[in-house]
Amino acid sequence: MGYRLRETGVPGTMERCPAIGPIPKTRRATMIDQNKACAFTGYQDFNEDAMVEHLSEIIKIKTIANRDESLIDYVPYGVLRDYLEKTYPLVHQNCERVIIAKASMLYRWPGNGKSGKKPMLLMAHQDVVPVTPGTEGDWKYPAFDGVVADGHVWGRGAIDMKNMLCAEFEAMEYLMQKGFVPDRDIYLALGHDEECGGTGAMAVAKYMADQGIELDFVMDEGGEPAHGEEHGASDVLVASIALFEKGYCDIHMIANSAGGHSSQPKPGEPSALAKVAKAILAVEANPLPTSLPIAFEKFYRALGPHLDDPQMRAICTDLPNRRDELIAILEKTPQGNATVRTTTAVTQAWGSPAPNILPQKATASVNFRLNPRDTIESLMEHVRNAIGDDSIQLIPFEAREASKVSPTDSPAFALIEETIHEFYPEMVVAPGGVFGGTDSRKFEDICPNIYKFSPFFDTSVYGSTMHATNERISIVDLVRGARFLIRLLEKAAS
Template identity: 35%
Template sequence: MTEPVDDRTAERLAAALRCVTVSTDDPDDIDDAAFDRLSAHLEQSFPRVHAELELTRFGHSRLYRWAGVEPDQVEAILLAHQDVVPVDDPQRWTHPPFAGVVDGEFIWGRGAIDDKSRLLAILEAVEAALTAGIRPRHTIFLAFGHDEEVFGDTGAMHMAQHLRAQGVFANLLLDEGGMITTGVADRIEPPVATIMVGEKGYATVRFSVTELGGHSSMPGRQTAVGRIARAVGRIQDHPMPLRMTPVTADMLARVRKVMPAPRRQLLRLADLVAPLVTRVMAGRPQTEALVRTTTAPTVIRGGVKSNVLPQHAEAFVNFRILPGDTVASVLAHCRKVVRDNGVRIETAGVSSEPTVNAAPGAAFDLIAEIAQAIVPGTVITTGIVPGATDSRHYHDLAATRCNFAPIVLEERDLASIHGTDERLSRVNYARLIEFNRRLITELAYSTSSDPHPSGADA
């Protein structure tokens, strides 16, 4: 049974939540003072980390190098991010979103789950390891970006480029993404730990039309708004095909053992009846994302007055791309479905291709073992992160990539991520710190060369 963190540990996280490190699309709009306050808090709270690890800054992003006994070998790159998303309606929160309130059960605030708890937990674990005289066998990097919520193009991307230029290649890349859920997976009673081994790609496609415009009393057969509406309707009515990927097949093979008998029997034949399984999964948004490149119209614009035909109309549709599809195949699908040469179709903003590991290996097994030790009875499975994380910038820098944190969340907790009343229980924060402590112990040994130093669990 994991004990909740004490008041001092909870307060260190709460103080970080009080730093309003909201990321913005325009780097010039960033609140530098908030990031500076967070930097000062980290350096004051974790003195050994900042005395003994080498720190390189990339803007507000922070790359720590913890040199190993064999410094040219790299064991792991541990990622987290300092920035948070904005708050739409602070009046709906139980506590102000940036107050960092701590009560007997929870630590409240924007970033409590995504992702300051992860950042602070890594530092708590490294600080404790340094105090215990532990030094890693091989070098470990800690990479804390400052703009993950806006794609990491000035933080994680630059840190990854730096590591690439140094010839760094790690055994493990570990980032946010997967977690342990209860009551979320359909008809599965035990807690399910989803260790993500890749992530979907990302593309926003812009559809635009230019027409003559004019007075609404004399419309032509085609109008800009009508053509855009028809294009968006066709895109939504004709999604990309359902497909069973190797990662999803592996996930189903792992969880079917704890499913009710009818589902278990169906999934045992998944290879033979994949079309049926994917159709069943497409019935819920949470599982449809595992078997399809998803289509989400998000913006449509055109016109400024009800009696004037606009000359221009446009729409933006967001796609989360399943491994096996590409940005190019998404564009080809859009052009095929819209069937209108007068509609211009192009990507807008940042795009990324899907990434996925080969079959899980020893590093995956280690993470699974630690997760089950912290939350006994947990079912381990794999998955793909549906959104974009900083780890996509580092994907080629490690043999194994895992996205996971051993925090146990219910459906209402999941809704608070980027939503209202984001909070993390003291018990979950203790699990997160213990997970990182055990992981570092496994990756390291003390200065006396004892692989399991006194006071550290194997």
């Protein structure tokens, strides 16, 4: 149903894990085997061993993200470019490539124009988060050795998201080997700093806009196939195609006072820190109103008939009539609360530099993740009203609105859904949303249809290793993801 984020303890990095959603998790005696459920048998001549070797080598290239641009080592990005050129010669013979913002890349595979369709864009990012210092020895195999063992490829980026990068190149190279010529332009955008804000993707989107390029659809990470038990529906497999991303805003609440020595506080006058503490309590006591975004409502409507819990099944099969009942249940859990409202999280506070000094200035930082119904402006108004103290300064930073919600009645959504069903005929396709952020939101100005779907089961199976220890992907899942992209490109551009 999307992703939730948590800090890793490494400055500038986040841990992104699959959000299991607010529906109670269930367990069945035998979990559905996604390998047996897969019905697709095409592309038997696809070179699986070569792809495994290629991902292994790509993982070895340390394209590590850093929020401080001055500390980014750009040399590995050049090494990766050289490796891609050597490994995928047809892609580099048939595609135009532009390097943007030092290390981000945009490929264009020219179509023959016969269909008259607008171009499509596939996405991935080159960068990976660092290994948390002190945890290197916890890895079964070194994080940047790209070890192939136990039926898996191990290492940082195996599921976030060098697997997708590798699969996209494999799919394009395979189709070119077969003489395939797309009937529309196909673009591939590879950001270099998605883990730290996505300035590269932003520059790519601006470049495309300046060129007058309008896209039919974008496909990036965000949703994925998963076992239904992760969503409280143990008898089915579920594919979530995310339609939007929540917004983001940090607000600094700042109070001032005279300060002085802590041995002589002024009677009856609260310190700056006390003023901020009062503001914190007011904000926490006044959460923003609930609402169920249409993307999440569609998720529950799709999954409703398959839910294990009778109450949830009855409610979700009668939406939107019982929307208020669903919201009342969801807001009781952390993931559910994040689904139905803009969340409020007090994360940091600063006062004086020493325990015996009354602060002249105190600050608290509150993080908000915006649902589509709220805006930065309405959020600021809500916080001001909740605090009720004009002496408290409110300063927003790192603010972005929630993304637009992509439609489910577009040919592009139908294309992704149809391709999923070619691989898994019985899989429930459920629209959803993303609690965190991806590079794809940068392309809203040139594309109305942005879908966040990564065709790898292991994104959910090994989600706890993403940005953590022992990140890996099974060889079976890796290869199947490449075959999915081959089929998607065939259907989209022929």
